[in-house]
Amino acid sequence: MTAPARPQAPQGWRGVRSEVLRRIRARVWAPGDPIPNEADLAAELGVARTTVNRALRELATAGILERRRRSGTRVARHPVGRAVVEIPVLRQEIEAQGLPYAYRLLRAVRTPPPPSIVAHLSDDPALHLVALHSAGRVPYVVEDRWINLTTVPEAETQDFGAISANEWLLGRVPFTRGEIAISALPCMMLAAQALKIPAGREVLALDRTTFDDRRPVTFVRLWFRPGHRIESALML
Amino acid sequence: MTAPARPQAPQGWRGVRSEVLRRIRARVWAPGDPIPNEADLAAELGVARTTVNRALRELATAGILERRRRSGTRVARHPVGRAVVEIPVLRQEIEAQGLPYAYRLLRAVRTPPPPSIVAHLSDDPALHLVALHSAGRVPYVVEDRWINLTTVPEAETQDFGAISANEWLLGRVPFTRGEIAISALPCMMLAAQALKIPAGREVLALDRTTFDDRRPVTFVRLWFRPGHRIESALML
DNA sequence: GAGTGGTCTAGACCACTGT
DNA sequence: CAGTGGTCTAGACCACTCC
Numbered sequence: 001m002t003a004p005a006r007p008q009a010p011q012g013w014r015g016v017r018s019e020v021l022r023r024i025r026a027r028v029w030a031p032g033d034p035i036p037n038e039a040d041l042a043a044e045l046g047v048a049r050t051t052v053n054r055a056l057r058e059l060a061t062a063g064i065l066e067r068r069r070r071s072g073t074r075v076a077r078h079p080v081g082r083a084v085v086e087i088p089v090l091r092q093e094i095e096a097q098g099l100p101y102a103y104r105l106l107r108a109v110r111t112p113p114p115p116s117i118v119a120h121l122s123d124d125p126a127l128h129l130v131a132l133h134s135a136g137r138v139p140y141v142v143e144d145r146w147i148n149l150t151t152v153p154e155a156e157t158q159d160f161g162a163i164s165a166n167e168w169l170l171g172r173v174p175f176t177r178g179e180i181a182i183s184a185l186p187c188m189m190l191a192a193q194a195l196k197i198p199a200g201r202e203v204l205a206l207d208r209t210t211f212d213d214r215r216p217v218t219f220v221r222l223w224f225r226p227g228h229r230i231e232s233a234l235m236l
Numbered sequence: 237m238t239a240p241a242r243p244q245a246p247q248g249w250r251g252v253r254s255e256v257l258r259r260i261r262a263r264v265w266a267p268g269d270p271i272p273n274e275a276d277l278a279a280e281l282g283v284a285r286t287t288v289n290r291a292l293r294e295l296a297t298a299g300i301l302e303r304r305r306r307s308g309t310r311v312a313r314h315p316v317g318r319a320v321v322e323i324p325v326l327r328q329e330i331e332a333q334g335l336p337y338a339y340r341l342l343r344a345v346r347t348p349p350p351p352s353i354v355a356h357l358s359d360d361p362a363l364h365l366v367a368l369h370s371a372g373r374v375p376y377v378v379e380d381r382w383i384n385l386t387t388v389p390e391a392e393t394q395d396f397g398a399i400s401a402n403e404w405l406l407g408r409v410p411f412t413r414g415e416i417a418i419s420a421l422p423c424m425m426l427a428a429q430a431l432k433i434p435a436g437r438e439v440l441a442l443d444r445t446t447f448d449d450r451r452p453v454t455f456v457r458l459w460f461r462p463g464h465r466i467e468s469a470l471m472l
Numbered sequence: 473g474a475g476t477g478g479t480c481t482a483g484a485c486c487a488c489t490g491t
Numbered sequence: 492c493a494g495t496g497g498t499c500t501a502g503a504c505c506a507c508t509c510c
Contacts, residue, residue: 012479025410037495048481053496063322069496070489078325079406081444083416085468086299087317170315174261178470180319184420184440184462202438202462204420208317208470226420226438234323234414234444248498273476284500289477305477306508 016045016055024064024075031077035065038073062235083232087180087208088222089166090133090141099135105161106130106142106190110149117146120209120219124150129165132194142191142223151215166220175217178210182230191223204228252281252291260300260311267313271301274309298471319468323416323444324458326369326377326402335371341397342366342378342430346385353382356445356455360386365401368430378427378459387451402456411446411453418442418466427459440464 010018020035029035038056042049056073059065063080067073094101107130113121127147133140145165147155152173160168185205192199204224210217246254259265271277274292278285292309295301299316303309330337343366349357363383369376381401383391388409396404421441428435440460446453 031407039495048483050482050498051480053498054479056496067496068489069487070491070494072495078328080325081323081414081416083321083323084471085319085321085418087319087470089314089316092314171267178317180317180468180470182321182418182440182466183464184438184460202420204418204440210470224420228419230418232321232416234416234446235320275476284502286479286501287499289479290498292477303477304508305506306475306510308476 012047013051013054013058016041016047016052017058019045020055020059021064029075031075031079034072034074082235084235085180085230085232087206090143091164091167094133094135094140097135099138102134102136103164104132104134106132106194108160110156113146117219120207121146121148121216122150124148124216127155129160130190130194131160131164133164139195139225141225141228142194143220144188144191144223145218145220147218148216151212151217165218169218173212173217175210175212178208180209181207183207185223187223195223195225197226201226204230206230248283249287249290249294252277252283252288253294255281256291256295257300265311267311267315270308270310318471320471321416321466321468323442324377326379327400330369330371330376333371335374338370338372339400340368340370342368342426344396346392349382353455356443357382357384357452358386360384360452363391365396366426366430367396367400369400375431375461377461377464378430379456380424380427380459381454381456383454384452387448387453401454405454409448409453411448414444414446416442416444421459423459431459431461433462437462440466442466 023029035041036044038049038052042052045052056065056067060067060073063082064076065073066076091101091103107128109128110125111128113123113126113128117126127149129143129145129147131143131145133143143164143166147165147169149156152169154172158168183205184202186200187195187197187203189199192201195203197203203226206222206224207219209219256271265271272280274285274288278288281288292301292303296303296309299318300312301309302312327337343364345364346361347364349359349362349364353362363385365379365381365383367379367381369379379400379402383401383405385392388405390408394404419441420438422436423431423433423439425435428437431439433439439462442458442460443455445455
């Protein structure tokens with residue numbers, strides 16, 4: 001005689017989140033409207049305020065709500081879409097597809113960075129690496145990396161033919177923050193050769209700069225083969 | 237005679253997060269290593285377990301730690317980079333740059349979706365809209381949108397010359413989940429004309445499909461003008 | 473079965489901010 | 492100054508999973 005559990009009726013903070021979302025969708029609370037404070041909501045829904053807080057915090061992180069002390073919580077007027085993009089760890093991404101991963105170093109030169117790189121990495125002396133990551137015999141992505149030799153002097157004597165710079169840096173150098181940018185750019189010649197496409201063809205490029213506190217560590221641009229897609233689920 | 241507050245010594249859950257990060261960077265805990273359980277850490281650091289939980293949860297979300305019940309918490313072997321990308325709300329993005337926002341509808345046709353769209357949106361009848369969003373007199377992005385008329389029949393009689401489909405849909409149609417994909421694609425002719433570039437040139441394209449539960453609502457592809465970058469900060 | 477993280481609760485104090 | 496969210500605490504129970 002137990003009541004058959006309703007299939008979709010989350011409890012706890014997820015339940016509160018669902019209920020708030022339901023009311024927003026049903027226009028009980030319209031964009032720009034304030035919603036009740038945490039204490040009132042907790043009382044109404046029969047949960048502790050901590051639980052309401054957790055739910056509302058998640059919704060604010062997702063861009064659905066805007067919260068400010070004293071003035072309270074409102075439904076966002078322009079629910080900004082946010083997506084979490086995972087930066088590929090190439091070996092894993094390729095092996096996850098059941099393909100053999102191959103890595104080949106194409107260039108490793110100590111050289112002063114050109115102006116376009118200085119903008120990302122400072123004008124310290126730098127190591128320029130270019131490497132090809134392949135899925136089986138198919139070129140997958142070209143890694144075009146600059147390592148700041150003032151921040152990471154040990155890089156100069158490291159043999160990047162054996163271990164990819166990404167894996168080496170991960171274990172060796174602390175970094176505290178980073179920036180990424182995604183764009184479509186005309187492919188540099190060396191990368192175009194490796195990818196077997198015409199030089200200058202525009203391809204998907206993902207740039208990442210990482211810093212240890214304020215000291216730039218490395219700038220890397222991934223040149224993806226034509227057809228590659230960076231995919232993700234939208235938050236909420 | 238008060239002790240001068242140490243400039244960087246966060247308290248509470250942020251403090252726990254900092255301390256855990258410090259130990260990972262200092263290799264006290266190496267990639268793949270297990271770290272103490274929440275109760276022990278809480279006792280050691282002199283905080284409640286709830287506080288430790290909050291800190292470790294955030295680090296797990298950021299991809300730094302991996303947590304599993306019973307087996308405990310480990311330092312991720314491959315700290316996946318994650319970045320939160322904000323999907324542009326075009327009007328706001330343009331006006332935030334101090335430029336006048338302009339919107340022009342280029343095409344609005346009820347038509348059966350071609351196979352490439354069916355893959356995203358089902359083979360229901362659809363409304364195809366193409367619109368140009370400009371910053372001042374400079375073409376900024378072309379919106380290439382398909383609206384599922386079975387899910388959103390009201391769209392057929394709506395005048396999208398006056399209000400952009402994005403703003404109309406936001407207020408009208410609930411959606412519960414979505415997918416995005418970013419790629420470099422040869423620009424469709426109509427978009428190329430509007431952006432004043434050669435047809436077929438490859439440009440940055442952002443696809444977004446949204447669903448109301450399981451029913452596809454809309455598929456939109458944004459064709460960005462050459463040079464556009466999607467930027468974001470790396471998490472942590 | 474036992475150990476771990478996941479979550480909830482009730483209460484408390486604090487930080488920020490609009491009036 | 493007062494109201495709101497932000498956080499901490501101590502304790503508890505539960506869910507999952509490895510042994």
